[in-house]
Amino acid sequence: MTKAGAPSAEIRQRVAALRREIEHRNYRYYILDDPELPDAEWDRLMQQLRELEETYPQLVSPESPTQRVGATPTDEFAEVRHRIPMLSLDNAFTEDDLKNFDRRVRERLSIDGDVEYSAEPKLDGLAISVIYERGVLVRAATRGDGTTGEDVTTNVRTIRSVPLHLRGDAPKLLEARGEVFMPMAGFERLNADAAKKGNKVFANPRNAAAGSLRQLDPSITAQRPLDIFFYSVGAVEGLKLPSSHSVTLDLLKCFGLRVSPEVRRVRGASGCLKYYADINRRRSRLKYQIDGVVYKVDSIIAQRELGFVSRAPRWAIAHKFPAEEALTVLRDVEFQVGRTGALTPVARLEPAFVGGVTVSNATLHNMDEVRRKDVRIGDTVVVRRAGDVIPEVARVLLDRRPKDSHEIRLPRRCPVCNSTVKRDAEAAVARCTGGYRCSAQRKERLRHYASRRALDIEGVGEKLVDQLVEAAVVESPADLYLLDLAMLSDLDRMGPKSAENILAALQRSKNTTLARFLFGLGIRDVGEATAAALARHFGDIDSLMAADVEAVRQVQDIGPVIAAHIIEFFADPNNREVIDRLRRVGVHWPMAKTNSGLTQPLLGMTFVLTGSLASMAREEAEDALRALGAKASGSVSKKTSYVIAGRDAGSKLRKAEGLGVPVLDEDALKKILSSQRPP
Numbered sequence: 001m002t003k004a005g006a007p008s009a010e011i012r013q014r015v016a017a018l019r020r021e022i023e024h025r026n027y028r029y030y031i032l033d034d035p036e037l038p039d040a041e042w043d044r045l046m047q048q049l050r051e052l053e054e055t056y057p058q059l060v061s062p063e064s065p066t067q068r069v070g071a072t073p074t075d076e077f078a079e080v081r082h083r084i085p086m087l088s089l090d091n092a093f094t095e096d097d098l099k100n101f102d103r104r105v106r107e108r109l110s111i112d113g114d115v116e117y118s119a120e121p122k123l124d125g126l127a128i129s130v131i132y133e134r135g136v137l138v139r140a141a142t143r144g145d146g147t148t149g150e151d152v153t154t155n156v157r158t159i160r161s162v163p164l165h166l167r168g169d170a171p172k173l174l175e176a177r178g179e180v181f182m183p184m185a186g187f188e189r190l191n192a193d194a195a196k197k198g199n200k201v202f203a204n205p206r207n208a209a210a211g212s213l214r215q216l217d218p219s220i221t222a223q224r225p226l227d228i229f230f231y232s233v234g235a236v237e238g239l240k241l242p243s244s245h246s247v248t249l250d251l252l253k254c255f256g257l258r259v260s261p262e263v264r265r266v267r268g269a270s271g272c273l274k275y276y277a278d279i280n281r282r283r284s285r286l287k288y289q290i291d292g293v294v295y296k297v298d299s300i301i302a303q304r305e306l307g308f309v310s311r312a313p314r315w316a317i318a319h320k321f322p323a324e325e326a327l328t329v330l331r332d333v334e335f336q337v338g339r340t341g342a343l344t345p346v347a348r349l350e351p352a353f354v355g356g357v358t359v360s361n362a363t364l365h366n367m368d369e370v371r372r373k374d375v376r377i378g379d380t381v382v383v384r385r386a387g388d389v390i391p392e393v394a395r396v397l398l399d400r401r402p403k404d405s406h407e408i409r410l411p412r413r414c415p416v417c418n419s420t421v422k423r424d425a426e427a428a429v430a431r432c433t434g435g436y437r438c439s440a441q442r443k444e445r446l447r448h449y450a451s452r453r454a455l456d457i458e459g460v461g462e463k464l465v466d467q468l469v470e471a472a473v474v475e476s477p478a479d480l481y482l483l484d485l486a487m488l489s490d491l492d493r494m495g496p497k498s499a500e501n502i503l504a505a506l507q508r509s510k511n512t513t514l515a516r517f518l519f520g521l522g523i524r525d526v527g528e529a530t531a532a533a534l535a536r537h538f539g540d541i542d543s544l545m546a547a548d549v550e551a552v553r554q555v556q557d558i559g560p561v562i563a564a565h566i567i568e569f570f571a572d573p574n575n576r577e578v579i580d581r582l583r584r585v586g587v588h589w590p591m592a593k594t595n596s597g598l599t600q601p602l603l604g605m606t607f608v609l610t611g612s613l614a615s616m617a618r619e620e621a622e623d624a625l626r627a628l629g630a631k632a633s634g635s636v637s638k639k640t641s642y643v644i645a646g647r648d649a650g651s652k653l654r655k656a657e658g659l660g661v662p663v664l665d666e667d668a669l670k671k672i673l674s675s676q677r678p679p
């Protein structure tokens with residue numbers, strides 16, 4: 001676009017309106033987490049503004065949303081002295097520490113009853129201060145030593161959830177303090193990208209956030225997925241602050257500053273502990289890493305009365321989660337055999353206390369990971385346990401490697417059945433070739449066959465399968481149906497009632513669907529969706545077993561690799577025999593309608609189910625939709641045909657609304673299923 005002369009009043013108004021509109025959209029998107037418009041519409045508004053600013057450069061101003069990445073790289077960061085020191089928090093590591101904190105608060109305030117606290121997660125990020133003068137962002141600084149930090153204004157301006165302009169009636173001066181962090185998904189993407197390019201990867205999201213914020217070139221920071229939650233106010237002028245901390249946070253939200261949606265008011269130490277337990281339980285499902293919970297006395301008058309001790313307030317405490325990483329020594333490595341024969345190297349460790357439990361085993365994933373991390377037996381390693389995830393060896397401390405450390409070698413023969421181990425040329429995974437002959441594979445296949453999403457045989461879990469295989473009563477899934485009361489009652493810790501329940505569950509499982517049965521067979525890479533697609537396409541198992549690679553490749557979303565696995569599975573006489581026997585003992589399913597048959601009315605459509613349904617389980621609804629030819633997906637995108645929103649639908653519903661994907665309720669779903677017609 002060419003440069004023009006002086007902008008008319010109309011152009012000026014259009015530019016101002018576009019900026020207001022974009023800021024409003026940003027507020028809805030980042031602060032309310034409730035975008036009204038599809039992303040493409042936001043892009044269009046930004047593009048219009050950019051074009052006008054290019055044509056009329058005299059209209060460009062630093063607080064325009066186009067100017068987030070305006071500055072050129074610097075050589076170093078200037079020092080910034082904080083008007084009010086940025087303090088640190090005392091820590092509580094145990095329940096008793098927290099109870100003592102609460103007792104001290106009550107004693108100092110001479111309160112008999114419960115103290116009200118404001119509680120929120122403690123993000124594992126980087127504390128910063130952001131100053132707004134008359135509503136305009138003028139300075140952002142790191143905490144530094146608490147008295148002096150580094151000026152990171154140009155970098156913080158690139159964080160989209162930090163408004164360049166406050167909303168509403170902004171005061172003369174407002175210093176908001178908060179934590180900059182990198183959400184897990186962004187961190188993983190960043191590291192995957194870095195690894196692909198052969199660049200250094202970050203050890204954790206905290207380091208990635210700190211490294212990104214301390215980039216001398218703001219255009220690099222702008223590409224990093226940083227985010228922020230504000231949690232307190234520093235200096236203020238021209239504003240009377242509320243008398244409670246929680247209302248102060250509400251005020252920050254009104255100014256358009258992002259505050260954690262997890263902030264809650266709780267009563268007394270018991271309220272704090274309940275909050276802690278709840279966040280800890282949901283921790284692995286949060287989109288960002290946290291290392292504890294912060295409680296603050298909610299009343300500002302009480303905060304003033306309590307004051308400070310050395311560099312920390314007496315009115316707040318960080319209740320830390322047990323460390324998720326610990327140092328220990330790798331004593332040995334054993335190889336575990338999975339359902340499809342995959343050999344997983346498992347580290348046997350000197351026991352270490354990690355994330356609140358003692359860990360002596362951790363996964364090393366596969367041999368490529370062993371090489372990439374350069375792990376050897378005898379090494380001092382960092383073991384990591386995040387949430388419910390299996391502990392893993394995260395990295396090695398190479399400077400502590402002992403002289404007698406030795407290499408981890410992939411065994412040539414299966415450690416369980418002595419069959420040969422094969423490693424595909426291109427894959428990281430090595431496999432035992434023993435199939436059902438390998439007791440480890442037998443156990444895993446049996447567990448999978450009985451699992452909830454497969455044949456759903458209640459009571460046939462890990463322990464029972466171990467007992468049955470070790471007693472040599474059960475080898476293949478078909479043997480499960482030959483069990484009787486006497487055999488089951490003979491097992492250790494098995495009462496007659498449990499044995500009866502298991503027999504009843506086995507009986508019930510005989511009446512299944514072809515999709516569940518195919519999934520339950522445990523064919524390599526055949527998950528639920530592929531099993532459903534196979535069932536839909538072939539309609540019965542005999543046609544599938546007779547199919548060649550080309551025929552299997554005709555199935556929706558099946559590529560050459562999965563097709564080869566399917567053919568290989570059905571070519572194995574052992575597997576054919578198992579299927580035969582299962583049918584002979586009475587496992588059956590209704591004939592599925594094939595793609596060539598009449599009813600595939602939802603073919604080509606993708607549904608996403610979110611929230612809970614009153615009349616059926618989500619998997620049941622997904623199965624039913626698949627049976628009509630639809631795909632059931634877990635995430636919403638522009639390609640989603642419909643989102644079915646049940647009770648308490650959350651972010652998926654909002655995303656659908658943002659993308660303009662049609663949303664249906666449970667009644668509409670029932671109508672589709674009963675009428676077998678698209679909506």
Ligand code: I6G
Binds near residue numbers: 087294
């Ligand atoms: O480092 C901190 C993390 C989180 C904090 C903090 C916080 O509140 C959620 N609050 C204060 C008052 C301080 N540091 C000093």
